[in-house]
Amino acid sequence: MTSTPLSRSEAKDLTRRRLIRAAFAILDEEGEAGLTTVKVSKAAGIAQSSFYVHFKDRQELLRALGEQAGERLRGAMREARHRAREVPGDKERHREAFRIPLEAICRHPALFRLGLRARHDPSSPLQEFAVETAAAYRAHLVADLASFGFPTERESDRRRLEMIADGIGALTNAMAIGHIDGRYPDLEEAVDVLVAFSYGYLRLLRKDSSAWSGNPPSTPSDAPPAEVCPEPGESSKKGNL
Amino acid sequence: MTSTPLSRSEAKDLTRRRLIRAAFAILDEEGEAGLTTVKVSKAAGIAQSSFYVHFKDRQELLRALGEQAGERLRGAMREARHRAREVPGDKERHREAFRIPLEAICRHPALFRLGLRARHDPSSPLQEFAVETAAAYRAHLVADLASFGFPTERESDRRRLEMIADGIGALTNAMAIGHIDGRYPDLEEAVDVLVAFSYGYLRLLRKDSSAWSGNPPSTPSDAPPAEVCPEPGESSKKGNL
DNA sequence: CGATTCACCGATAGTACTATCGGTGAAAAA
DNA sequence: TTTTTCACCGATAGTACTATCGGTGAATCG
Incomplete structure (x- = not known):
């Protein structure tokens, strides 16, 4: 006491x-x-x-929740970037690039789930923020991939890069959810799978350009997959179908 | 009239x-x-x-929505399986295996979004069903992958297969959402990316076993990624963190 | 110390929703 | 035709929530 x-x-x-x-x-x-x-x-x-x-009202609480979630997310991203720089060896750095965002997610599972949910929920005041955060994460991955030699000249090149980044995020999220749910207790196995998938898109690099050695973007790590935050106000309805 | x-x-x-x-x-x-x-x-x-x-009450409406969504999903799955059998040529069958679930999803975008949302929403009476449907889809993919020579002897082999199936589903979902949102207007480009990622996990097959030629499970098609249905009653809270 | 501030309280007005009930008229059955 | 059925209606009881208001006592200030 x-x-x-x-x-x-x-x-x-x-x-x-x-x-x-x-x-x-x-x-x-x-x-x-x-x-x-x-x-x-x-x-x-x-x-x-x-x-x-x-x-002031219910909305202001939601805004506060959003801000706090965003703050934690940015903190995790900063730390991840910092850690990734200090890993020695190409192969281990490759693994680390996938392990770091996984760990960042698993450190705040509730936050992660919240973002994942809000992203698809038009009634959530956090949706807009979650969607924007996801886009920002993709943009970061795209920059990383580009800096490693993926072509970006044509519009279609850039779109493909965007899609690959999207895919990496989705894979990371899926492995993280599986780990959080207890289906994949060993995080290293999840890293194995992410690495396996990564060899798929890395083939594209080897085919198109040639100045490269066999490990991936130094820090796809950067942002824990795009899930967490808010900062609402209004949720922008997205109408589909 | x-x-x-x-x-x-x-x-x-x-x-x-x-x-x-x-x-x-x-x-x-x-x-x-x-x-x-x-x-x-x-x-x-x-x-x-x-x-x-x-x-009878609000719950019964939700149950009806779930049943209907499930029915449509099963229909799409049946059709997809049927179509995949009739595609000639290994390479094109490989692409088709990814294109079919993408198209199935895009035919019912609202339904797809609904399932995606429910899956992460503990307050949704559709959550349990969405989660179970996702698991069923993974199980199906696992069976397909196993029939194509992926090892399943050890517990860790089976878990890895499960994770790969999970990853394929997540990738398919991500590409489908991107297409529905208008970010990836050309579905063939989405198929390209899925194929690219697939070469990653296919390496594992080439390494472990050897009796294989270079195209993937005939019907990862099968179920449009795990998203759609309900059939609630109670949503089982899942507690994490 | 006396005066003031303010975090918290209980009560309550107002709103939105779920579900029930008795009544009505047109379709269906006799 | 006469009787019965029933899909739909308006009214309303009951519930759960948001937000406001005046009051209270302990911390803070003078």
Whole structure:
């Protein structure tokens, strides 16, 4: 029991953090439909009406959740980039480029799931942000792949690169979900599979250009696959069909 | 205007179909949160209270949506399997094996999105079914891959096969979404990318066994990637983190 | 110390939804 | 034709949620 009496502002901040923590938990367990001021407040141990001391309305809570998720994601990306630079040896660096985003995802499984869900949910205020984050991740992978000799002259080259980046992200997400769900307990096996798939698109490089040795982009690592954040406001309906 | 007066039961059936059609549209536009008896009934052109003439409650509507989605999915799978058998030539059959599920998905984009969303949404009554359908699709791909010489003796072999199947599904989904969203307008380019990735895991086959010629499982086609259906009741919460 | 601030409380107005009920008229059965 | 059935209607009870308001006491300030 560390009972420093806490100043008023410290106490308020603590309560706010409790609210956000509770909100993440509910979001993860029940999805966005379950995220009511009643439940969040109760879970945080305050009266429902006191919710409005900390947030203007329900939307502002969601915005806060988004910002926090984005912050954590960027932190994980930074760290991943840093780590990838320090790995010795081509082959091991190749593996590391796939292992790092996997680990980054598995460090925040709830956050990851949240982003994955929001990305396909037009009712989620986090959808727009999740979609944009996914696009940003693809763009980063594209830059990495291009810097390793994949052709980018023609429009079709660039589109193909975009598709490959998309595929790498999807594969990484699938392996991460499998690991989180307990179906693939050994993360190294997941890395094996990602490496195996990677030899597929690397063939394209060998065929088109020739100045290359056999390992992949130094840091496809960079962003944990595109899943996590928000920063909503309005979810842009996307109409299909 | 074709005005056969319609018998009573025909009229009722028509109304029911209108309700289901409206429900799918709302689900696709607003997600599950927007699926209320008020909106569905209004969109179908009947009074809210009349909703209960056709469905016992809201859950029963969701169950019906699930059954219908499942039916369509199974139909698409059957057709895909049938088509794949009739393609001549190894290389073209290889491409077809990837093209068929892509086309099956793109024929029902709303359904596909719905399944993709439900799969990650614990609040969705369709989650359990979506997850099970995904697992069934993986199992099918695993059987196909095994029949083409991938080793399955050891537990780790089987797990690796499962992971590869998972990856193929994820890649197919990613390409399909990209196409539906308009980012990859040419479906043949998407097939190109899937084929490119496939050379990655096919290396494993060439290495381990040797009796093989260079084209992939005849029908990874089989199920359009694991996305579509429901058949809920209760969504089994999956707790992670 | 006395005055002020403010995080929190309970109560409640207002809104949106689910589900039920009795009534109605046209189709179907007799 | 007469009777019965039933798909649909409007009204409404009941529930769950959002957001506001005035009150309270402890921390903070003068």
